[in-house]
Amino acid sequence: MDELWRASRSAADLATGHLAALPGGPVWRPVPDADRSWLARQPLPEAGRPLETLLDDVRDRVLPYPMGNGHPRFFGWVNSPPSPAGVLVAPLAAALNPSCAGGEHAGVLLERTAVRWLAELVGFPHQPGAGLLTSGASLATIVALATARQWATGRNGCDVREAGLYASRPLTIYLSSEGHSCLRKAAELLGLGSRYLRVVPVDDAFRMDTVALRRLITADTRAGLRPFFVAASAGTVNTGAVDPLEDIAEVAREHGLWFHVDGAYGALGILADEPDPGYAGLARADSLALDPHKWLGVPVDCGCVLFRDRSGPRDAFSLVPPYLRDDGADELGWFSEYGPEQTRPFRALRVWATISHLGREGIVRLVRRTTGLARTLAAMVDAAGDFDLLTPPVTSVVAFRYRSPAPDEADVLNQRIPSAVQRRGRAFLTGTQLSGAAALRACVLHPDTTEADLAILLDEIRTAAKQITG
Numbered sequence: 108m109d110e111l112w113r114a115s116r117s118a119a120d121l122a123t124g125h126l127a128a129l130p131g132g133p134v135w136r137p138v139p140d141a142d143r144s145w146l147a148r149q150p151l152p153e154a155g156r157p158l159e160t161l162l163d164d165v166r167d168r169v170l171p172y173p174m175g176n177g178h179p180r181f182f183g184w185v186n187s188p189p190s191p192a193g194v195l196v197a198p199l200a201a202a203l204n205p206s207c208a209g210g211e212h213a214g215v216l217l218e219r220t221a222v223r224w225l226a227e228l229v230g231f232p233h234q235p236g237a238g239l240l241t242s243g244a245s246l247a248t249i250v251a252l253a254t255a256r257q258w259a260t261g262r263n264g265c266d267v268r269e270a271g272l273y274a275s276r277p278l279t280i281y282l283s284s285e286g287h288s289c290l291r292k293a294a295e296l297l298g299l300g301s302r303y304l305r306v307v308p309v310d311d312a313f314r315m316d317t318v319a320l321r322r323l324i325t326a327d328t329r330a331g332l333r334p335f336f337v338a339a340s341a342g343t344v345n346t347g348a349v350d351p352l353e354d355i356a357e358v359a360r361e362h363g364l365w366f367h368v369d370g371a372y373g374a375l376g377i378l379a380d381e382p383d384p385g386y387a388g389l390a391r392a393d394s395l396a397l398d399p400h401k402w403l404g405v406p407v408d409c410g411c412v413l414f415r416d417r418s419g420p421r422d423a424f425s426l427v428p429p430y431l432r433d434d435g436a437d438e439l440g441w442f443s444e445y446g447p448e449q450t451r452p453f454r455a456l457r458v459w460a461t462i463s464h465l466g467r468e469g470i471v472r473l474v475r476r477t478t479g480l481a482r483t484l485a486a487m488v489d490a491a492g493d494f495d496l497l498t499p500p501v502t503s504v505v506a507f508r509y510r511s512p513a514p515d516e517a518d519v520l521n522q523r524i525p526s527a528v529q530r531r532g533r534a535f536l537t538g539t540q541l542s543g544a545a546a547l548r549a550c551v552l553h554p555d556t557t558e559a560d561l562a563i564l565l566d567e568i569r570t571a572a573k574q575i576t577g
């Protein structure tokens with residue numbers, strides 16, 4: 108124990124020292140060959156060694172090579188810095204090391220609170236037990252889609268858990284061309300087949316076109332298929348677009364579809380100063396995925412799926428063998444009855460700590476600050492002669508393009524810019540394809556990002572572009 112006392116103090120110093128030094132260092136840097144080899148190809152140690160010496164390696168060979176998302180000039184994908192409260196309590200969750208499958212202990216009870224708080228934050232109606240923390244939105248989506256699959260086949264007198272999908276007419280799923288790839292993965296995994304996934308076109312603000320959605324549903328019904336699931340986005344990765352949730356909820360109601368909302372990144376955007384009108388209707392979802400490990404900054408991993416009705420996921424997943432029977436459980440049963448994981452980590456401590464530290468007010472401030480910065484960046488892009496803004500931001504993502512001096516080469520140039528910027532180490536952004544052309548996108552999630560950081564990002568893009576074009 109003495110060894111752990113000493114080493115844990117050093118670990119705490121290392122963690123805080125790392126966070127404090129981040130803004131002054133590079134956002135990202137390549138891993139030199141020697142360290143790469145050490146990190147990826149170490150032989151299995153025969154003998155163990157003292158805890159303190161492990162920390163030396165972490166200090167010298169791990170902490171110097173972060174992904175970059177702790178830095179205020181990281182604008183890539185959708186990855187936030189870790190919340191200080193989350194960093195603080197992560198070792199305590201490890202010290203307790205429970206399985207949050209079920210039973211009566213702090214981990215399970217706190218997860219009930221964490222899930223309810225997340226629902227309350229975004230104004231989603233909460234029924235006790237109707238939600239659980241997951242590894243991320245990919246798993247949240249699998250849980251939601253499996254639940255909807257059980258519900259849809261059950262309405263036709265078929266139990267998909269027993270019969271599989273063999274007895275069922277093909278079930279069709281709808282998402283927009285800007286919907287996240289995790290939906291397709293989930294559909295493939297659950298045997299629904301990407302062939303039956305309908306990609307609904309978007310309007311010029313990258314939102315699902317609900318007229319096209321209705322048309323596709325009608326055509327599938329006429330063809331003898333069974334439309335059953337529509338997945339709307341509350342904050343897409345590419346542009347942060349929010350689909351018209353109220354209209355989509357209405358289409359789902361008319362046609363008897365399950366209405367899912369992917370708010371993994373953007374659900375919290377409902378707390379912005381003037382939230383996008385698309386958010387109206389979020390509370391009508393049958394299921395909502397939202398990731399505390401995105402905008403909220405809960406250290407990875409932590410996703411969440413919320414349901415309108417708790418019976419759905421339990422119907423889809425509950426399986427209690429004699430060795431897991433718990434006669435003392437309350438009417439909600441175990442978390443492991445609501446999803447595929449049996450042993451489940453204590454994610455709730457990080458969520459609880461993050462929300463407790465910020466409070467609702469602090470979270471609103473974070474969302475308003477980051478959406479405000481996205482608007483500032485958009486205005487800077489718009490005012491500059493060498494950039495094109497691709498769409499006005501509605502959350503905290505800005506999609507834009509560098510205007511190449513040689514228009515024929517604009518696509519190749521914009522494709523090459525992100526990695527050139529990353530290698531320079533002063534800012535980090537990633538690219539995408541929008542309307543068939545290469546685009547740049549910057550996602551603002553860091554509470555300490557400033558307007559000066561936005562100016563540096565644009566200058567870094569200019570410099571990288573000049574390096575590329577020689």
Ligand SMILES: Cc1ncc(COP(=O)(O)O)c(C=O)c1O
Pocket residue numbers: 185242243244245246287289342343344369370371372373398410
């Ligand atoms: C909009 C959206 N949906 C789903 C996902 C998948 O979430 P996860 O990576 O937590 O599984 C992401 C990840 O960035 C996302 O941004």
